[in-house]
Amino acid sequence: MLFPTLAFHIFFLAVFALNRLMARARDWRVIMLLLASWLFYGLWDARFVALLIASSAWNWGFARLISRATGHRLALLWLAILGNLGVLGGFKYAGFLADLAGMPLAQAIILPVGISFFTFQGLSYVIDVYNGRTRPARLLDLTLLMSFFPHLVAGPIVRPSHLLPQLRHPPRLGRQEAVACLILILWGTIKKAVIANDISVHLVDPVFSDPAGHSSMELVLAAYGYAVQIYCDFSAYTDMAIGLAGLLGFRFPRNFDQPYRSTSLQEFWRRWHISLSSWLRDYLYIGAFGGSRQALWRTCLALFGTMVLGGLWHGASWNFVIWGALHGGVLVAERLWKRARPSGWPPLPAWAGTVITFHIVALGWIFFRCSEFSGAVAFLQGMVAWRGSGAPLASAWVLALIVLGMACHFGPRHAVQRSAQALAILPGWAVGLIGTAVLLVVEGLRGGGMAPFIYFQF
Amino acid sequence: MTDSPNEDGLPWGESPIDLADEASPTLQNGWRWTWGVLISSSLALALFNSHAIANWADQLPPNDLTAPIVMAADAWHDQAGRLGLNAMVDAVQRWADGARGEAPEEQ
Numbered sequence: 001m002l003f004p005t006l007a008f009h010i011f012f013l014a015v016f017a018l019n020r021l022m023a024r025a026r027d028w029r030v031i032m033l034l035l036a037s038w039l040f041y042g043l044w045d046a047r048f049v050a051l052l053i054a055s056s057a058w059n060w061g062f063a064r065l066i067s068r069a070t071g072h073r074l075a076l077l078w079l080a081i082l083g084n085l086g087v088l089g090g091f092k093y094a095g096f097l098a099d100l101a102g103m104p105l106a107q108a109i110i111l112p113v114g115i116s117f118f119t120f121q122g123l124s125y126v127i128d129v130y131n132g133r134t135r136p137a138r139l140l141d142l143t144l145l146m147s148f149f150p151h152l153v154a155g156p157i158v159r160p161s162h163l164l165p166q167l168r169h170p171p172r173l174g175r176q177e178a179v180a181c182l183i184l185i186l187w188g189t190i191k192k193a194v195i196a197n198d199i200s201v202h203l204v205d206p207v208f209s210d211p212a213g214h215s216s217m218e219l220v221l222a223a224y225g226y227a228v229q230i231y232c233d234f235s236a237y238t239d240m241a242i243g244l245a246g247l248l249g250f251r252f253p254r255n256f257d258q259p260y261r262s263t264s265l266q267e268f269w270r271r272w273h274i275s276l277s278s279w280l281r282d283y284l285y286i287g288a289f290g291g292s293r294q295a296l297w298r299t300c301l302a303l304f305g306t307m308v309l310g311g312l313w314h315g316a317s318w319n320f321v322i323w324g325a326l327h328g329g330v331l332v333a334e335r336l337w338k339r340a341r342p343s344g345w346p347p348l349p350a351w352a353g354t355v356i357t358f359h360i361v362a363l364g365w366i367f368f369r370c371s372e373f374s375g376a377v378a379f380l381q382g383m384v385a386w387r388g389s390g391a392p393l394a395s396a397w398v399l400a401l402i403v404l405g406m407a408c409h410f411g412p413r414h415a416v417q418r419s420a421q422a423l424a425i426l427p428g429w430a431v432g433l434i435g436t437a438v439l440l441v442v443e444g445l446r447g448g449g450m451a452p453f454i455y456f457q458f
Numbered sequence: 459m460t461d462s463p464n465e466d467g468l469p470w471g472e473s474p475i476d477l478a479d480e481a482s483p484t485l486q487n488g489w490r491w492t493w494g495v496l497i498s499s500s501l502a503l504a505l506f507n508s509h510a511i512a513n514w515a516d517q518l519p520p521n522d523l524t525a526p527i528v529m530a531a532d533a534w535h536d537q538a539g540r541l542g543l544n545a546m547v548d549a550v551q552r553w554a555d556g557a558r559g560e561a562p563e564e565q
Contacts, residue, residue, distance in 0.1 A: 006514040009503075013496060020489050165467035178488035180475040182495060202558065242474060247492060251473040397557040417477055428494020435495065436502040437546075443507055444550025447558075 001043045002452065003240045004189045011040065012244065019248050023170050030144050030167060033248070040149040041113070048112040051087070056143040058083050059122040060136075063129040067136045080126040088119045096316030114153035116313055116458045118146045120279060125160045127283055134161040141167050150245040154237045154455040156255040156275035163250065171249020179431065180420035184243035186438055187416070192236035192453070193446040195401050199229045201447055203398050208369055211379040215388045219379060225398070226369050227362045228405030230454055231259065234273070237453045258409040260361070263353030265330045268361060280310050300335065304328035314458050319367040319376055326364045508538035509547055 001008050015036045022029040042049045062080035066073050089097075091111055098105045125142060128134040137145070137160065145163050146152075207214050207222035214222070238255040245252045259272035269277045285291055289302030304325070311324020348356075370376040412418070423431055470476055504511065508531075515531030518524040538544050 006510050009500070013500065016492075016496065020493075162468040173488040173492065174477070175488040175491050176477045177475050178492040178495070180477060182492075184474065198558075239474075246473075246475040251468050251475060253468055253472050254474045395557070395559050397554075397559070416474055420477060428491040429498040432495040432498030433502055436499045436506065439499070439503060440506055440546050441550050443509060444547045445554045447554075 001040055003185075003237070003244070004193055011036075016247060019171065023249075026168075026170075027140065029171075030140055033149075034140070034144050034147060037144070037147040037149040037152060041147065041152055044113050044153075045110070048115075051112055051115075052118060052147050053143065055084070055087065055118060055122055056146045057139065059126050059146070060139045060142045063126050063136045063142075066126065066130050073130060077126060077130045081123060084119050084123050084126075088115060091115055093312075093316040113456055117155050117157060118152065120157050120276075120313075121146045121160075124157070124279060124283060127287065128160050134159075134164065137164050148245070148250075150241040150248075150250075151238075151252065154234070154241075154453055154458070155273075156238050156241065156252055157279050158252055158275070162253060166250055173247065173249055176420050176424040177246060179423045180416055181243040181246035182431070182435060183416050183419055183423075184239040184246070186435055188236040188239035188243065189439070190236075190442055191232040191239070191405075193442050195405050196229045196232040196236065197446055197451060199225045199232075199398060199401050199405070200451060203394050204229055204369075206393060208375075208379070211375070211382045214382070214393065216383055216386045217388065218393050219383045221394045221399075221402075223362050223366055223379075223383070225394075225402055226365050227260070227358070228402050230365060230368075231256070232405050233454045237455060258411075258413065260358050260406060260409045261354055262357050263348075263350050264334055265327060265357055265360060266334055268357055269327075269331075276310070276313075280306050280313075284309060296336075296339070300332045303331050303335065307331060314368070317371065318373050319370055322373070322376075323364045323367045326360070326367070330360055505538070506543050506546060508535040508544060511535065 001011065015033070018032050018036075019029065022032055038049050038052070041052060059080065062076055062083075066076050066080070069076060091109055092115065094109055095105050125134065125137070125145070129136050141164055142160075144167065145158070145160060148158075148163075151158055203218075203225045204222050207218055208226070211219060235256040242252040242255070253275055255273060255275050257271040257274065259268055262268035262271055285302055285306040289305060290298060291302065292299045294302075305328070307328030308321060308324040311320040311322070311327070314320045314323075366379055367373075367376045370379060423434075426434075511531045512535035515524075515528045518528060520528075535544075
């Protein structure tokens with residue numbers, strides 16, 4: 001069940017009504033949200049609901065053991081972590097590892113939707129309980145944290161310490177908050193259904209599937225197009241997730257903050273997929289590798305290793321490793337340059353930093369988009385060969401969508417909040433009709449069909 | 459490393475739906491107001507976006523249970539077309555097809 005569809009609309013109306021009716025029935029409300037989340041997930045593949053429940057029970061059990069144990073707490077933590085990584089590895093990396101060992105699997109393994117997201121939620125819960133950052137939760141609450149449908153399949157990764165306390169209070173929803181949620185859902189629908197979908201169908205997919213058959217200019221445009229597509233696709237999902245959770249009385253963290261206006265790669269990672277980058281920073285870079293309070297070479301190694309593992313989190317492919325290594329390498333170079341830069345040298349203008357950072361990110365997306373290393377190399381060779389052939393594929397419409405997708409990075413940062421404050425003075429029916437008019441325009445603008453969100457595959 | 463647990467959940471300001479305190483009592487309770495938005499927009503969409511209903515019905519698995527739903531959805535889509543309720547979506551679709559350089563889709 002995809003968010004911007006009629007089936008989800010009906011599903012959400014029912015959940016919204018029940019959530020309001022059960023606002024003060026604490027546990028029954030949690031049970032209702034849990035059942036709704038399992039229904040939502042089960043419509044993809046009912047078999048994996050059991051995996052979701054087993055994963056929640058595993059993490060709940062180990063967190064209880066860790067919180068009560070007087071000794072061997074670290075051993076219990078490692079056992080919990082290995083269980084989580086074992087499940088993730090079994091589904092996600094078994095084929096890749098078997099290929100590396102020269103023993104390809106006879107049958108492809110079906111990847112449960114969102115397994116990387118709910119596994120990371122479980123991992124952060126047991127680690128936080130071990131570190132005393134969160135109290136052990138009830139099985140019911142933890143299962144909802146890991147299964148809650150707005151963020152179940154593609155994030156944002158919500159920390160236990162951020163969501164579990166919200167379950168203890170009756171939900172509240174102010175009118176301005178409600179408008180902010182509705183704007184996020186509408187804006188997400190526009191980004192996904194119009195911008196990302198059209199750029200994908202009319203430029204990115206045909207060019208990436210046959211780089212040799214397109215001119216260098218088209219390859220360059222497709223690379224820019226994919227940078228815009230992946231932003232509009234992924235940020236659309238998390239905008240909608242934040243808006244939907246907000247309407248049910250839950251506050252989710254911001255996950256994107258105009259990432260392509262970053263003036264360095266370090267800044268980019270504070271603005272892109274914030275919930276994953278902060279997870280990697282806290283649990284891997286600092287928690288496992290020691291962070292920046294150590295010798296410079298070890299800090300650089302920690303940074304590089306974190307990004308390579310972050311690449312592998314996306315999937316079992318050399319291209320994801322290269323993508324992570326490119327980001328890790330540039331982050332290390334930025335850190336070293338900060339130290340080595342002569343003090344008399346003028347700083348790089350902000351616009352130049354933005355242009356350079358965007359192009360490094362766009363280069364990385366080429367490896368991210370191509371399934372094979374040879375495909376990415378052919379794409380890059382085609383770009384630098386500067387060949388011209390065939391009729392131009394990119395129409396003025398697609399170019400306008402790329403420009404629109406980039407322009408929203410340079411608009412006012414608090415546009416959603418300001419619009420919410422302005423619209424909240426209108427009666428509900430009037431806002432409903434404005435929203436309907438926008439959705440009708442979206443329905444007319446979008447081409448046929450709706451591709452799944454890119455991050456569903458992770 | 460042991461930190462103290464955060465008892466309040468997500469710190470204020472870290473969610474894009476966080477807005478300044480809503481002083482006016484009419485703005486504090488948004489549930490009823492949100493119902494107004496959801497009901498009015500759902501009815502208006504059912505009226506003016508029969509495309510989505512017909513598309514959704516067409517994707518249902520064909521069986522005895524879904525056949526009447528598909529028939530009703532298609533009938534409503536045809537009726538809405540005759541009444542001119544699909545005009546807005548059709549007009550935008552024609553414009554978008556032209557902008558993409560495609561032949562307009564048959565309605």
